[in-house]
Amino acid sequence: MLLQLNNIFKWVQQGGQRIFLLKDINLEVEEGEFISIMGPSGSGKSTLLNVIGMLDTFDEGEYDFLSESVHTLKEKYRTNLYKEYIGFVFQSYHLLDDLTVEENLEMPLLYKKVKGSERKALVADMLDRFNFVGKKDLFPSQLSGGQQQLVGVARALIGKPKLILADEPTGNLNSQQSEEIMELFKRLNKEEGVTIIQVTHSEKNAAYGSRIINLLDGRQIGL
């Protein structure tokens, strides 16, 4: 098992009242799954994704990632954990504008303290695989949205993560670009066994996955 969420609660205090962002979430994810999280705006999809990605905390419950109990870990170890095993893909790509394609790809490796020669090889591989060799010296602003998201995916993949978390990865893309990204995810999932959890609004995108989790007001529904 890759990760397991047990009775996760997350809330904020507003005007003396508790407003639940996540309410009693239970989830088990096996390696190799491709899960889509769906639900209307404000239902807690992104929050759940961030909790899984350890970027956000929760107030109650247990979270085990690769048999490590995340809720008891110190921040430093949490950072190491997600640095090692998780790659993120964002709706608005979040590439660093000041870095070239190549440098953007290289950055996660720098934080993982990968050696220079190995880093070069990995980046070259990735550029090759995504057909970016000719564009490696361009800055993100010089690329189309679809291309930027491809760089985003490549950046998420370069650290060889077990899990990719994608928060509406196609939200800013047109249908053709969306399809391209989703096909890529599917291939990664099938051929390389990368576990993927994505948040999406679109039924069509959700259909690429093996399982759908529906959220409403922070609760899982339709179990």
Add this chain to the structure above:
Amino acid sequence: MLHNYIKIAFRNVWKNKVFSLINILGLSIGLSAAFVIGAMVFYDLSFDKFHPDGDRIYRVTTAFKSPDGDFYNAGVTVPLAQALVDLKMEELETVAPFFTTYPLHVQNQETGDRFKNPEFVIYTDASYFKTFEYNWLVGNKESALEEPNRVVLSEERARKYFPNKELDDILGKSVMYNDTIPATVSGIVANFNKRTDIVFEEFISLKTAATQDMTNAVNEANWNNTNSASQLFIKLSKRADPIEVQETLTQIAKEHDEPEMVAIGRSNTYAIQPLADIHLNPDYGTFDFDDSRTTMAALKSLLLLAAILVLLGCINFINLNTAQAIQRAKEIGVRKTLGSSRKQLIFQFLGETFILTLAAAALSFFLSKWLLTLFSDFIPVGLTFELFWNHWIVLGIVLLLLLVTVLSGFYPALVMSKYEPVSVLKQQILPNSDKGSLRKYLTVFQFVIAQVFIIATLMVGKQLNYIMKKDMGFKTEAIAYLRTPWRDTSAIKRARFVRQMEELSGINQVVLSGNPPASFSTMSMGALFVDEEKEVNSDLQLMYGNANYFDLYNLKLVAGRMPLNDSIREYVVNRSYLKVIGIENPEDVVGKNLKADNEMLPIVGVMEDFNQHSLKYGVAPMAFTGGSYSGKWTQFRTIHFKLNSLDTSDWPTTISRVETIWKDMYPESDFEYSFMDDTVKKFYESEQKTSILLQWATGLAILISCLGLFGLVIHTTERRTKEIGVRKILGASLFQLNFLLSKEFLKLVLIAFLIATPIAWYGLNYWLEGFANKTTLSWWIFTLSGLAMILIALLIMSVKTIASANTNPVKSLRTE
């Protein structure tokens, strides 16, 4: 990793060109001030650090305590040296007395070449060379000064007096001082090649002084006479306790105090002054009179100034970087999700700061070079740009840069690295959520400093203007004076000089008298005023002159009469003296007597007060009298003359005619004259220096602060572009928009003014306390400087605000 950081840092610096430039400029101003001031401090603190036993060498000095205050003399009574030798204290390794002397000229006996006014000549013996380790090129340190009429020269002097000769050949050659004192060269020592105040170049054997030159000083010396020419250095033995030596000296001083002096509160004491203290202690001075010395206090204020300027630069840095933090939030968030730790981010930002600091340092390196020439009046002659290659200075600069980096970079780094990735990526941190209260405090701090400087500059300028314009109490216009050579005692020559000058058409009046009414040299005596029942002891300054002198300087007699003639010992005292002896009516003092050296001296008149020195000081009690002594020791050595004030264009011709007479009369000496006005101006040199320095400090403080302000204004107006657009569409006028944008900052400037006013008032009040004559701390000084600051701030802000208020709102709204 590092490579990546540096790359990012450079791109960031480049992307924000304006802000980077502001940061670099602000920092480099502070840094160059710090570099130059630091170099000065290093220079002045690195004197005499090279002597092998330097920490054991002390100079013995004298401090006089009297009811009128403490006085200091770098010399000691002559018998002290022998007394110390006789004590055979085991604490003392050497006792090295010497006498400084100022020969008129020295002649190479072989060639007949004459060298005028050799400087740094002393009479001493082997003990001096046991105290100070010299490198002997020729000769022997034990025996070189054993015999009378022997001289040891420094290498430089030897080469000067005996050019083109091997050092070995110079040994045994002789020179003649003042045509009367022959001396055979018995040794040559290398000059000290490091910074030193032990500047002596010619060492004549002490026995020569006793027999041929300073016979009075050396032989008839007693315990009551202290002459600064009589110097004494000691070297303590290795385990000696300086405190014990000091106690012994205090004891000796006590034994030789005269009881009648102690009774009226006068005593003297000896103090040991560490070698390292000589350079910066203004009480005792150094041996090189041409070199204007700074003091520890002055160095400290300069250091404070440097620290303030650097701090102002750092504040700009903090302000601009925290203001921009929002723009980098995304980068921080992304980096964190990719696995960056907070520590790594902090180091990344500190690295960026360091690059900017380095750029600023490179710029200030060139600025420092320029500053060194610009401020050459303030900087010791020996301090050149080469000093910056000294490894201690380099180390100091590196440390300073690191300090500046941490100071200016750490807080922004802390703020920026704190952003949580989730909130950044969800765009929960909105540009307007940044309240920036720390920025406000820091900006207020900057403006408080700028404001204090402005007020101080205006006030110091006002005070300086006041004391320089104020009537000294005597006439100074068109009056000049020259001192006849003091070695030439011929009264006939002086009389002839005066007669010849009187014949010159450009000169109205010529008087041979003592020192001018105000000058740097003063004579004084301890005088006892005796009336029937009361006696008042005090110091009394003396002025020597005659009726013509009185007339020339337009001095005013208020009671009694002038002395009958030049040589009679009759005194005219000033009003200030009346205050000292407690007599109100000037008529009452006429006919009373002063007692000095058991002689009764009649007071025949009272004159109006005038200032004998800078108006910083009050009027000292003074007495006017004739030359007192005739013959060799007369005080009438200065020739005062009044130029025809109608045609100033003729003055140079007249002066050159006087010079011709001088050349004829005193071919040996250089012609020097001073205008009374210039002499008075010289009294205020240190105040004028303070004023100039303050003006610079003010300018720089304003510049740095305004740079920062400019940056913040750019930042806020850019943030409010949309708001400006909306307001404009709703009908706001240009003025209203400008006011809206400037309001926040003007508030800060006003707060700064409120804080600065009491600080400046307190500081200036304290400074003014030091002046006997002072202007008032007028309210308009404060108002004016406040207004000036606001005006400057408005000007700076409007550069940006007018431009943004003028932007077409359609444009700014469409981009949103």
